[in-house]
Amino acid sequence: GPEDYQRLQSWGFNVIRLLTGWAAIMPEEDVISETNLLDLDGRFDASEAAGQWVILDFHQDVYGEGFGGNGGPRWSCDPALYDAHEPQSPWYLNYTSPQVQECYDRFWQTPELQDKFITAAVTAALRYADREKLIGFDLYNEPNWGSAEVMADFERDYLQTFFIRVMDAL
DSSP: OHHHHHHHHHTTOOEEEEEEOHHHHOSBTTBOOHHHHHHHHHHHHHHHHTTOEEEEEEOOBSSBGGGTOBSBOGGGSOHHHHHHOOOOSSGGGGGGOHHHHHHHHHHHHOHHHHHHHHHHHHHHHHHHTTOTTEEEEESSSSOOOTTOSOHHHHIIIIIHHHHHHHHHHO
């Protein structure tokens, strides 16, 4: 709440990485959630009222909601992969799950699915573009390479192309 942003400001924090995600903006396929955007508006307002600069972060961990993470909405990957997944502890070990890796692979290899992510990102960017305190936009927090064996190949073949598509849309 607002008191949290004020407390952070009193500790010297003058920049906030304000997290949101694809699932928050588009929890249902092709449906933008105004309710969730209003919640994000409130958090943005509270950070601004505390005098903080904002980096809007399209966050993800362990692909998304279907694996107990955040980022990708449940509808964005095959439910059978969620059902077959065996959660691991600590949470970050779930990145090694074949099912999690398969969801990432499908995302990186499916431009039509990426288009839906881009729609959500552009929606958020347009909503906050005129905010004086917005200083940055994290396009996709800590992108995971799925089952790719060589990270440099993933970055060249998929990630760079994706980031260019997102930036062009923005």
